[in-house]
Amino acid sequence: MTQPTPPAGRSDPLYLHARQLVLFHGDARIARLQRALRIGHQHATALRDALCGDILEYHAHDASWHIAKGMDMTHDPLVDHKLAQAAEWIGNATCMVVAAGAGMGIDSGLPDFRGDNGFWRAYPALGRQGLRFESIASPQAFEKHPATAWGFYGHRLNLYRATTPHAGFGLLRRWGQRMPQGCFVFTSNVDGHFQKAGYPTARIYECHGSIHRLQCTANCSGEIWPTADLHPQVDEAACLLQSAPPRCPKCGALARPNILMFDDWQWNDARSQQQRMLLDMWLDSAQAPVVIEIGAGRAVATVRRFSQRMQQRGSPLIRINLHEANIHNPHAIEISLGAKEALERIDQHLTGAGNPGQDKSQAD
Numbered sequence: 001m002t003q004p005t006p007p008a009g010r011s012d013p014l015y016l017h018a019r020q021l022v023l024f025h026g027d028a029r030i031a032r033l034q035r036a037l038r039i040g041h042q043h044a045t046a047l048r049d050a051l052c053g054d055i056l057e058y059h060a061h062d063a064s065w066h067i068a069k070g071m072d073m074t075h076d077p078l079v080d081h082k083l084a085q086a087a088e089w090i091g092n093a094t095c096m097v098v099a100a101g102a103g104m105g106i107d108s109g110l111p112d113f114r115g116d117n118g119f120w121r122a123y124p125a126l127g128r129q130g131l132r133f134e135s136i137a138s139p140q141a142f143e144k145h146p147a148t149a150w151g152f153y154g155h156r157l158n159l160y161r162a163t164t165p166h167a168g169f170g171l172l173r174r175w176g177q178r179m180p181q182g183c184f185v186f187t188s189n190v191d192g193h194f195q196k197a198g199y200p201t202a203r204i205y206e207c208h209g210s211i212h213r214l215q216c217t218a219n220c221s222g223e224i225w226p227t228a229d230l231h232p233q234v235d236e237a238a239c240l241l242q243s244a245p246p247r248c249p250k251c252g253a254l255a256r257p258n259i260l261m262f263d264d265w266q267w268n269d270a271r272s273q274q275q276r277m278l279l280d281m282w283l284d285s286a287q288a289p290v291v292i293e294i295g296a297g298r299a300v301a302t303v304r305r306f307s308q309r310m311q312q313r314g315s316p317l318i319r320i321n322l323h324e325a326n327i328h329n330p331h332a333i334e335i336s337l338g339a340k341e342a343l344e345r346i347d348q349h350l351t352g353a354g355n356p357g358q359d360k361s362q363a364d
């Protein structure tokens, strides 16, 4: 029996998947394409031949195939397909974990601290003093320059209070509410914006603490208290606190945000540990929740490590990251878009608005 001739060339429905695989593995062997795409030798050969002149070069002198030099690795021809696939995963999921890093807040208008320049653009006064993010976000800064440290954190507290979380927060919350086992949030952000967007507090783990809580710099009693009464007045041009700094109600020592800082041996993690316990209990009963990782970079990799562990435990992973997505990864859906745009485009697929001509019978 002869197989029907497979569709050759770039109109082949598997073409972009073959392209993704070859770029991810840096390997154009026919056998790998056959295995990964579950196709015959002839079909795989036709796909590889079609990749020639796109991403592959054929070297006739030793009959070898190579990834073309100088090709644009950042363009993702699969992005629409990925958004539709992500919507399908979310639509079919029984539960979901939102794993969010700093990139989640950018679309709400919060500053991007990536790199010294990003940080110093947001805090020019610290740039003039050559103070890096790592030096000001540290317990040592509260010892040596308390007015500057509180100038920085006071400004951030005011900013986070004044900022409205972007529309993506609400979309995620709605998707989670429709799932039988609901949604849990794992975030390294200290801005409290998931709470502000209406997520239940018992379903949020803030692994680096919260700017809306205070602790004693001397850690006298282990107490953590809310910032409700704190209204810092900050000279923004100088990044200096002008009002009285908050004090520990027990011992009178300087208070600091209950945030995990750099080289921070004094962080009181009691509240964060409690949240973590709730997450672990929820995960015990949740069945392979779909993980949507958003704006979590490699620099401070806590969130990424969590989603990788979840993936090892069988969770499907959707990664949304404008700058650090591996768009050729065939083992996850990695989307190189900003948080708000990606979430809104996925939502269009979920509501059917993004895909008017879709024939559901062909969805598989």
Ligand SMILES: [Zn+2]
Binding pocket: 216, 217, 218, 219, 220, 221, 248, 249, 250, 251, 252, 253
């Ligand atoms: Zn104290």
